[in-house]
Amino acid sequence: MKLLWALAALLLSSWRADATTAGFIKSPLSQMKLINDSAELHCEVIGNPIPEVQWWFIEGEEPNETFTQLFDGARNDSVRINATYIAHATSTIRLTSLSLDDTGTYECRASNDPERNDLRKTPKIKWIRSQANIIVIESPTIITEPTEVSNQTSSILSCNLTDSSLPIKGSYWTHNGKHIEESESDASSPYTIYRLDKITYHSGGLYECVFKTEPPVKETIEVKTLPHVGAYKHSEHGNEMDKGVLTCVAHGHPLPTDWVWFKEEDGTHKGIFNGTGDRYEIKSTPNKTILSINDLSIEKDIGNYICTGTNELGASSDKIYLRVRSRLAALWPFLGIVAEVIILVTIIFIYEKRRKPDEVIDDDDSGSAPLKSNSTTNHKDKNVRQRNSN
Numbered sequence: 001m002k003l004l005w006a007l008a009a010l011l012l013s014s015w016r017a018d019a020t021t022a023g024f025i026k027s028p029l030s031q032m033k034l035i036n037d038s039a040e041l042h043c044e045v046i047g048n049p050i051p052e053v054q055w056w057f058i059e060g061e062e063p064n065e066t067f068t069q070l071f072d073g074a075r076n077d078s079v080r081i082n083a084t085y086i087a088h089a090t091s092t093i094r095l096t097s098l099s100l101d102d103t104g105t106y107e108c109r110a111s112n113d114p115e116r117n118d119l120r121k122t123p124k125i126k127w128i129r130s131q132a133n134i135i136v137i138e139s140p141t142i143i144t145e146p147t148e149v150s151n152q153t154s155s156i157l158s159c160n161l162t163d164s165s166l167p168i169k170g171s172y173w174t175h176n177g178k179h180i181e182e183s184e185s186d187a188s189s190p191y192t193i194y195r196l197d198k199i200t201y202h203s204g205g206l207y208e209c210v211f212k213t214e215p216p217v218k219e220t221i222e223v224k225t226l227p228h229v230g231a232y233k234h235s236e237h238g239n240e241m242d243k244g245v246l247t248c249v250a251h252g253h254p255l256p257t258d259w260v261w262f263k264e265e266d267g268t269h270k271g272i273f274n275g276t277g278d279r280y281e282i283k284s285t286p287n288k289t290i291l292s293i294n295d296l297s298i299e300k301d302i303g304n305y306i307c308t309g310t311n312e313l314g315a316s317s318d319k320i321y322l323r324v325r326s327r328l329a330a331l332w333p334f335l336g337i338v339a340e341v342i343i344l345v346t347i348i349f350i351y352e353k354r355r356k357p358d359e360v361i362d363d364d365d366s367g368s369a370p371l372k373s374n375s376t377t378n379h380k381d382k383n384v385r386q387r388n389s390n
């Protein structure tokens with residue numbers, strides 16, 4: 001009996017020895033954010049057994065502050081918590097669509113005490129805590145000049161960051177989300193410009209000036225151009241009774257809102273619409289339009305087709321020539337090859353036949369002739385002449 005007790009005591013003590021209290025290995029970091037941004041706080045804790053991690057929001061000043069525990073989906077689903085308990089505990093809280101009310105202190109609490117959630121137990125100091133502040137501020141005003149560029153050949157985009165107390169470490173511009181390297185600046189100026197010397201459909205899109213503040217602030221200028229419409233292929237072909245497919249794509253900003261197809265007939269343009277004669281089908285997205293013609297006919301469908309894409313600034317077109325081959329035509333290449341083979345075989349055959357009697361003369365003319373001329377007296381004029389000249 002005594003032995004059993006000793007064993008139990010030993011086991012208990014060894015379990016105790018293995019157990020370690022919770023300790024932070026990563027603590028959440030304080031940050032400043034703009035309204036509508038999102039923020040993430042991260043916390044990692046070790047301990048044995050693996051500690052439980054909770055997030056709390058603290059409002060007000062001591063001593064009458066209030067504590068609210070944050071759960072996944074709290075605050076109208078703008079709070080997301082992702083925790084893993086593998087080897088040690090990690091927990092990330094993500095706050096989206098921040099509002100001024102989200103400003104405050106966020107606390108990561110951890111404990112592996114078996115009695116940690118027993119409310120009757122006091123004191124409740126079995127939890128370790130780590131805090132970070134999130135400060136949500138109004139977005140400072142950035143005045144853009146011009147506010148929009150439309151149908152112009154050149155422009156100077158400018159941004160003026162007004163009434164901001166945020167320190168500026170520089171600025172840069174982006175085009176459709178892509179960083180423009182040349183625009184990078186370390187100047188602490190609240191004013192930045194970007195030159196567009198020649199505006200083409202390539203330069204259209206969204207330009208954004210970004211001031212390197214904490215948090216970064218930015219504003220967008222839209223540059224609009226005529227769309228650029230191009231045929232995928234300027235010449236297409238199809239077989240009679242098959243399906244013909246013509247494609248045009250558009251580039252630029254904004255992309256076409258309307259696509260129209262025409263067929264050139266006797267110098268006029270005849271509109272083609274979805275379902276016309278059951279043979280036409282048009283499928284369009286802003287950057288692409290596809291005209292399918294079913295049951296191609298040599299009489300009706302050969303010719304030039306025009307696709308036109310229109311955005312708010314105007315229209316742009318391209319032309320595609322459609323060829324229609326007769327169904328037999330598809331056979332011609334094969335027949336051609338067969339005919340070619342037959343002709344070749346015939347020629348070779350005839351040649352071989354004729355070659356037989358000529359063989360001796362042929363040999364004399366080439367390879368063996370000079371050998372012969374060296375050893376024996378030569379009867380050919382050519383060789384005689386050569387000897388003379390020597």
Ligand SMILES: *[C@@H]1O[C@H](CO)[C@@H](O)[C@H](O)[C@H]1NC(C)=O
Pocket residue numbers: 035036
């Ligand atoms: C926040 O974002 C929403 C949609 O993303 C937008 O409608 C709203 O105007 C934004 N609010 C501010 C203050 O920027």
Ligand SMILES: *[C@@H]1O[C@H](CO)[C@@H](O)[C@H](O)[C@H]1NC(C)=O
Pocket residue numbers: 063064
């Ligand atoms: C905070 O507590 C102090 C006293 O501890 C009290 O005078 C004050 O009214 C309290 N403030 C609020 C907002 O409850």
Ligand SMILES: *[C@@H]1O[C@H](CO)[C@@H](O)[C@H](O)[C@H]1NC(C)=O
Pocket residue numbers: 075076
């Ligand atoms: C949650 O969203 C609903 C509707 O979107 C809104 O009426 C309510 O005020 C929101 N509650 C909070 C706490 O933001």
Ligand SMILES: *[C@@H]1O[C@H](CO)[C@@H](O)[C@H](O)[C@H]1NC(C)=O
Pocket residue numbers: 082083084
């Ligand atoms: C939670 O975090 C883990 C590791 O960081 C990640 O692999 C997983 O996709 C995340 N889950 C969600 C729902 O965000």
Ligand SMILES: *[C@@H]1O[C@H](CO)[C@@H](O)[C@H](O)[C@H]1NC(C)=O
Pocket residue numbers: 143160161162191
């Ligand atoms: C930027 O805006 C401020 C306030 O409107 C104005 O005083 C200042 O002259 C502007 N700066 C430039 C370079 O336009």
Ligand SMILES: *[C@@H]1O[C@H](CO)[C@@H](O)[C@H](O)[C@H]1NC(C)=O
Pocket residue numbers: 274275281282283284
């Ligand atoms: C044409 O009709 C097809 C099928 O009925 C449809 O998928 C397509 O969106 C239509 N296109 C246009 C431009 O209306």
Ligand SMILES: *[C@@H]1O[C@H](CO)[C@@H](O)[C@H](O)[C@H]1NC(C)=O
Pocket residue numbers: 249287
């Ligand atoms: C067309 O637009 C879609 C989505 O708007 C995009 O995924 C696709 O890459 C674009 N295609 C071309 C050829 O630009």
Ligand SMILES: *[C@@H]1O[C@H](CO)[C@@H](O)[C@H](O)[C@H]1NC(C)=O
Pocket residue numbers: 151312313314
């Ligand atoms: C855009 O410019 C072109 C030529 O410069 C002109 O023909 C067209 O009418 C302009 N469009 C608008 C909407 O101003």
